[in-house]
Amino acid sequence: MPDQPAAVAVRLPALRRRRARSRRWRAVILQGGGWTLSGLALFVLLFPILVMLSTSLKTLNDVYRVPPSWVPAPFTLQNFADIWARYPLGAYLRNSLIIGVGATALNLAAAIPAGYAVARLRFRGRQGFMLLLLLIQMFSPIVVLIPLFKIMAALHWLDTYWALIVTNTVFTLAFSTWMLASYFRAIPAEIEEAALVDGCTRAQTILRIAIPVAAPGVVTTIIYVFITAWNEFIFALTFISRTEMRTLTVGLYTFIGRWAVQWHYLMAAALVGVVPVVILFMFVERHLVRGLALGSVK
Amino acid sequence: MHARRSTRRGESSERRGAPETGAPLSHPARAGPHVSPGRGVIARAASRLTAEERLAVLFLCPALLLMAAFIFYPVGTTIVTAFGATDKLGRVRGFVGWGNFRALGADPAFWQIFRRTFLWTALGVTVKTSAGLAMALLLNLPFRGRKVARMLTVIPWAIPYPISAIVWQWTYNSQFGLLNQFLKSTGLWPHPPAWLAEPRTAFAANMAVDIWIGLPFFALVFLAGLQAISPEYYEAAAIDGAGVGARFVSVTLPFLRPVIVMGSLLSVIWTFNDFSVPYIVTKGGPMNTTDILVTHMYKTAFQFLDFGPASAIAVITFVTLLVFSLLYARLYFREVA
């Protein structure tokens, strides 16, 4: 930048105007570009969802029209009414919700201390513990299905919420521990040390400092565990046999009959099932923002 | 592997002469909880772990208990069954040593499935990781309505896998499905194949569904990872004259590296074991050309009631993933240690 005072005084306002214009252009391009690319990606991603939406608004005959059309003819909302009236959809949702929340809570209760230990504490076998968690992931649930079923039967947990809460917790533990550990590790040690020096116990440090700062990690864990528990199929199908205890996923599967699939109900119910997950996501999404927690702590 | 062994020999660490509770450590923050004199008796008598280690044990307890009760036993049973001759109920009636494994090895179909599983995993993870990263970067840009875009991204993941698989199976149908109809009517692909009718297109179709389901997870995890990168680093790089691309390479990637490594490792494991998609979309067909190890194992166990060989497949899957993870984990632990 030329530092002759007079020249600067002349050029500065013009420079500022140019800068402001380019900033506006950048904003517009960013806005447009962001939405265009995201829009494209989202369209590809959401193609089946659009199929589901279209199908759920059709009558059964319309679903089987060849060639198919996107626009329902006739348009009907009856399917959404039917699934509540004719099937215990409310019970299915309630069960899935209880299991989802339960698994998330139990998982956090186990993974937060474990993650913190892996991140902050020095102990022998730390790497071994992480490896152990990973090893467990390597067995597909199908492999452990029958022995696990026997355990649940022995505990009299069949047809209860516990069986699925615990199972879903155990199978998501590896991811949540790792996720939380990596976020705890990223917290500058000085903050914690300051708190400890000030007289906080470890537990208080974790609760009041570590977790808020690791918010993106905690949020990701919550979403991951909840969705995994919400979607889980094989264990839910095997451990639960009473209709009123069924989860939503198993309930959805019953729309698939031996000879025909009730697509219009299946799609409608599946869309309804997405809603709680989306609501959860909307609540926690704001924590997926950088710096928020760090700032508040400082 | 040393670390692993020491976990199990935790109690015998006394022999190593670990420092006692009361002894002051160099860093005050790592002194552990404030121990009142009365409690010291129990603590000292219990073991000679460091304060930190005792705390660690306490913190690891819930996780370890859950796993011990609900995973170790089932997995142990499976490993035992792999070496046994089972009756139709899965009870081990005798031991055949490596017999089950040898039978699998002699079956050419098994090797085909094995190779295919590798292909499936490699393709799936690569696409999911890269597309997920791209998606995360997109969703990190500050544009209005970003929250809605993020929310929409999560939706494919929020649908149960078997249901997604069935919806996709329906969508892929050339007569009833809206996919081919869309491709034809928009002119994007005037003569699309009947996806599920031929082996190669069926494999690609399965792959697409698996990627579709797995993408939101990666986008989310990478997005969370991006939040942890402090903006000061970007500013510093910008001051140094780095453009967008260079900033990505010098700031974003290094910071995301642990996330990418661990995320893709988990994805390898999950994709390798992805059951719902190939089983429901094509039932492993046509002609078992979309069968992967886990669907083959399921059929062996539940359709043919051969629990011994099925357990053997499980062990093979486990060993394969273990070997892969150990190689991969060197990268990870080096990052973090």
Add this chain to the structure above:
Amino acid sequence: MQRKVALAAIAALCIGLLALPARGGGAASVRAVWMEYDARYNTFWQQLKKEFEAANPGVTVDNVVVPWNEGHDRLVTWIAGNQAPDIAIVGTRWIIEFNKMDVVQPADTLLPKAFIDKFIQPALEARINGRLYGVPVALSARSLYYRTDLVKTPPQTWQDLLAAAREAAKSPGVYGIGVSGKKFAELTEYVYYLYGNGGDFFVTNPDGSYGRCRVNDAAGVEALQFMVDLANKDKVTEPNVGENDRGTLQDLFLAGKLAMIETGPWFGGMIQERAKTMPFAVAPMPHNQGKPQHTLLVTDSIIVFKSAKNKDAVVKFLEYAYRDGPRLEFDKDFGMLPTEKSVARDAYFQTDFYRPFIQQLPTAKPWPLTADWSKVEDVMWDAVTAALLNTKSAKAALDDACKEIDTARGIK
């Protein structure tokens, strides 16, 4: 502080562990597993349960409904986990499997002769070596459904079938006949052509047991070749047979795109529901010229498990469920053929729709009753698909199939 928290957590876990609702059980209870056919299923068994419990105080029925496609695997899991139900509906073939697990209580050890004598002969598929293991609950025979506006006379032989398909395919947007190439829960079309050509799966040994695989003999190969030609040479089937199974074929027929389809009696109900105005009729399964006519017969059975605690309650329930009233209602609701002589006489079945089904029953053949059927079916499907997709010739596909089947069954 932390210790208290930890102890509290452990205590909570223990309490949760101990808060065990005990399973079912009560005075006398019958735990029944029903494999779901369709949405009305649950209502039917729930209604029956209510009526039964009202008529029999002191006995409760615990209904568990499982989707049919998952039914077999769930049962295997429950049995292997020592949680077998008291009774369950099963595909009759599964009985042999479960026998190998030694969990089935033969029906004729529990039910009186008068009960068993009610059934028509073809329905008693679960009779193995003179011992009746299961009670027939659903019976179907497969027939040819055809559009009366597109097919003038019902085809009786394969030659008629081909001619009719060619004729019907001339109409715009219509395919002659449906052939499925996608692996499905049951082995469908090929069996119709195999049996219709006088072929069979296995050579029958003098003692009645199954011997060598024989689908690769002249009859079997000719049958597969005819199917393949329908799709690839004569091109009278829907395109891309590899992506369709019986479910989508039925949908295609209902959408008006198929002139003919071979399927079971339940389809009539589906047509009533979804294509009321479609002009259709049913004809016996066509056979090859000069060969006898045999269609496929399929039954589902109710089996009683050895582990059932209250066998008397089970017998009471079965006798209640098998009165003519509920049986007729079951057959009507789910589109099944009558399994009892008395029900077969009902006016409901004396219609043009049911007549072809019932008249085929005496000559209808089931799939082979072998414990290895799952494997055989799997191998056969692969062979059929390979031939349809032209990866192998019909003869080669069937030769390979027979080799694999014989090895799996331990036959030299």
